[in-house]
Amino acid sequence: MSNRSKSNIRRLKNRIQDITNNISRLYSRTFRRTSTSAIDTVDIDLTRVGNVSVDAIGATESTRVGNVTEMSNLEIRDQYEDWTREYAQRNLKWLEDGVAHEKYVMDEKIDVWHIATEMFIFPALRQLLNDTLPNRTFVNGVEIGCGTVTFFDHLNIENPILVDLAPDYCTFMASKGWKVLNENIENLSIDSDSQDIVVCSETLNVVLSLETALKEVERILTPDGIFLVNVPWEFELAEYDGMLGSHLREFNEHNVEEKFPRWDILARGIIPQTVKPNGIPTINLILARSDVSSSN
Numbered sequence: 001m002s003n004r005s006k007s008n009i010r011r012l013k014n015r016i017q018d019i020t021n022n023i024s025r026l027y028s029r030t031f032r033r034t035s036t037s038a039i040d041t042v043d044i045d046l047t048r049v050g051n052v053s054v055d056a057i058g059a060t061e062s063t064r065v066g067n068v069t070e071m072s073n074l075e076i077r078d079q080y081e082d083w084t085r086e087y088a089q090r091n092l093k094w095l096e097d098g099v100a101h102e103k104y105v106m107d108e109k110i111d112v113w114h115i116a117t118e119m120f121i122f123p124a125l126r127q128l129l130n131d132t133l134p135n136r137t138f139v140n141g142v143e144i145g146c147g148t149v150t151f152f153d154h155l156n157i158e159n160p161i162l163v164d165l166a167p168d169y170c171t172f173m174a175s176k177g178w179k180v181l182n183e184n185i186e187n188l189s190i191d192s193d194s195q196d197i198v199v200c201s202e203t204l205n206v207v208l209s210l211e212t213a214l215k216e217v218e219r220i221l222t223p224d225g226i227f228l229v230n231v232p233w234e235f236e237l238a239e240y241d242g243m244l245g246s247h248l249r250e251f252n253e254h255n256v257e258e259k260f261p262r263w264d265i266l267a268r269g270i271i272p273q274t275v276k277p278n279g280i281p282t283i284n285l286i287l288a289r290s291d292v293s294s295s296n
């Protein structure tokens with residue numbers, strides 16, 4: 001074989017190698033999300049969850065454009081992320097246009113969308129934490145699914161980090177000076193055993209896989225770390241228009257222990273519907289890893 005042919009073959013081989021590398025890079029980026037988990041079909045009643053376009057939110061009749069049970073995991077994940085992103089954009093637009101308070105049926109203008117959490121859930125959670133662990137202080141903490149508000153406005157810690165899946169909420173919170181990560185609770189870049197406190201307000205009810213989310217929280221918490229949670233309480237999904245990105249699972253007296261199988265509930269405080277401007281009953285929970293608290 002001539003030198004020229006040999007060099008042509010070498011060039012061709014290099015080209016094929018480049019193409020293969022590019023394909024595998026693209027593949028790993030595209031499918032990164034699927035490596036996190038399967039959806040908790042046991043935990044979520046998927047037969048009730050419709051896929052509703054964001055334009056339909058707030059309309060009296062919502063448009064069901066397909067059933068989640070017919071979609072693949074990857075399609076569900078994509079739809080979920082799109083929905084979460086669009087919902088955040090819509091809420092922030094309402095804030096920007098100065099009409100968010102009307103959506104919450106309030107007289108005063110508001111500068112955060114998650115006003116009910118800010119007004120009622122966080123003050124009650126702060127009180128519950130004081131009552132349960134009066135002398136406890138925290139250095140590193142993460143709030144996941146912060147939206148437009150954060151518990152770290154109510155609890156001073158040295159190194160707070162906020163996380164949200166919706167990029168626009170991240171930009172909003174970063175503009176207020178917070179350190180923010182645009183990530184999924186199911187796949188966090190935060191170091192293991194690094195956080196003394198993790199907060200999830202009204203987020204575990206919407207995530208696709210509760211099991212994976214809880215495993216991630218367990219991973220990043222120090223062994224004696226504290227997990228603060230708020231979720232809707234004794235609230236039937238059937239009363240709600242089940243939507244991807246919205247309430248996906250119920251928490252009630254019968255299932256709350258099962259939902260947190262590797263956790264001890266140190267304290268709980270119910271916040272009744274009446275105290276929220278536009279709200280549903282919720283519960284604040286203070287959790288600790290059961291493998292640690294039971295061995296103490």
Ligand SMILES: C[S@@+](CC[C@H](N)C(=O)[O-])C[C@H]1O[C@@H](n2cnc3c(N)ncnc32)[C@H](O)[C@@H]1O
Pocket residue numbers: 084088114117144145146147148149163164165166169183184185186200201202203206207208
């Ligand atoms: C119902 S809002 C709660 C906002 C605020 N924490 C509160 O209590 O009012 C749920 C928030 O979780 C975010 N979120 C949903 N799924 C998420 C996920 N898998 N990982 C991180 N954030 C997520 C949404 O973008 C949204 O900001």
